[in-house]
Amino acid sequence: MPDFPIVLTNRYRVPQSWTLKAIESLGAYEVARNCFTTLEPAKIAAEVKDANIRGRGGAGFPAGVKWSFLPKDSKVAPYLVINADEGEPGTFKDRTLMELDPHRLVEGCLIAMRAIGAHVCYIYVRCELVTSIRRLEAAIEEARERGYVGSRPFGVDHPAQIYVHMGAGAYICGEETALLNSLEGMRGEPRLKPPFPAIKGAFGAPTIVNNVETIAAVPDIIRMGGKAWSDQSRLPRDGGTRLYGVSGHVKKPGVYEAPVGLTLRELIYDLGGGMLSHDRPLKAVIPGGSSTPVLRPEDLVHAPDANHPLHAWHGQSHIDVPMGVDTYRALGTMLGTCCAIVMDSSTNIVDAARNLMHFYAHESCGQCTPCREGTGWLHNLLDNLCAGKGRPEDVHLLVDVANNMMGNTICAFADGTAMPMLGFLQKFREEFVEAAKRGVQPHSLGATARALGGLA
């Protein structure tokens, strides 16, 4: 197992790491204290910009740049909202931060509030994560008792309140404007943009919405200095270390911290311990949550042009390209949440696609017709294909439906459904054609788990 610097997760192994008592001697809240008593807010924001931290929620937008979109002359204080609605299939990294080091998130919130001039922060956590919610609430309470959270944090006249707000089971509330509607007590339907939240967000006020991991990284960014933190990465303009998740057919599924720019091969075979069953090699991997198009190990990078962003990896396997926001975009997929779903040779891709399209059909908020109808059609078509009731023309119909969803809706959900669907169709077309003829063996996806016992 490779030896990577451990920064964000350095307190995970401390017994009772979620209590202030356990981690106080390890420097908890020292950076926040410094930010409130010594550092200028503008300096904090500048360090975060220098850190080149790309948003860890999936879109990969530079967090420092996002902060700079707040209006300078606003008469109302902005809100800070933390997106802890982790629900992208395959993604389970933020939960570890909230359960094992909630104080790091609380400290990050305080620093960010100081930097952007916010006085209230809401942490929007999906209600299923009961342990995360309890530990976060306890952490906030501990910080309040010490006077870190409240009307005068660290004795400074900058009121800072942090509240946990529970979701109620809707994936779409991870979309930032849907999250804001949900926070305001409404149905979680995404809003038309512009205005963007930085101008008009929660309760009509300027609002910054950041992912849990993004904000939890802020204390280390300030402690190390933005540039030093950024330089831990293997890639330019995409800084730091980050949490990688790996699940599916690997021996050691889990969440691991490593520098930005790790390859899927390292994630699967080094950190993830390799394929679950030695006689079932890697067939496909969904690199960063279910909305990111699938990759195959046998596909090679074609970038003979020296100006191509992937030229350095010309001729190498897709799984040897470093995982970064820009490299993955150039590869025709997305980095997303950096949590990979690994599928071995026993996996029927049509069945896997059906599983995910069921998810999207269930989670579409229903506001826009192309998404509401499209997700349902994709799911029904795949259900029919798997049941052996498909027609040869259904394969083309899947492409057609997916294409009609792209770019025609208020939010990115429809694109996030259509893109992986098209990825499956493009790379595994013959499996769909085959399914249209013969259907799919029922319960095919659990084959490896069954073969290894316990679930037969």
Added chain:
Amino acid sequence: MTFTLSAESEKIVDELLTRYPTKRAACLPLLHLCQRQEGWVSAEVIGYVAQRLELATSEVQGVVTFYTMYHQHPVAPNVVWVCRTLSCDLRGARELQRHLEKRFECHANGTSKDGKFTLKTAECLAACGQAPMVQINDDFHENLTIESLDRILNDIAAKTAVGKG
């Protein structure tokens, strides 16, 4: 029959309302509180929430129907959510679900013969690295086999008393 929250919970509501600039923003947390007391979100609960937050009942109804975690019908004392999404499916979630359907003699959204468990399927519960998993009430149970799940259910069943009938 009108619904009333316990005096203790009413204090929580008062505090909740101080957290937001609007009353409406307390809608989701208030519904959670009511569901915890009542077991599900009845028409009476909706009426109460609407009145407490000065909203139309239709607005609260719209919220309740949007979110999966509000039970719109009474449920058993224990709710078992089986994660069915891809990472769990690759590690045997379908087998778990089939087993639960057999054990409970009901399908998803149904309640077991003994009235102790309601079975539901869940979309990704952010435990993909510990697949397959189920959530039972507030607790995650991870890295399951059929045997380990049965042991957990036996324990819970033994502790659950239900008035049959």
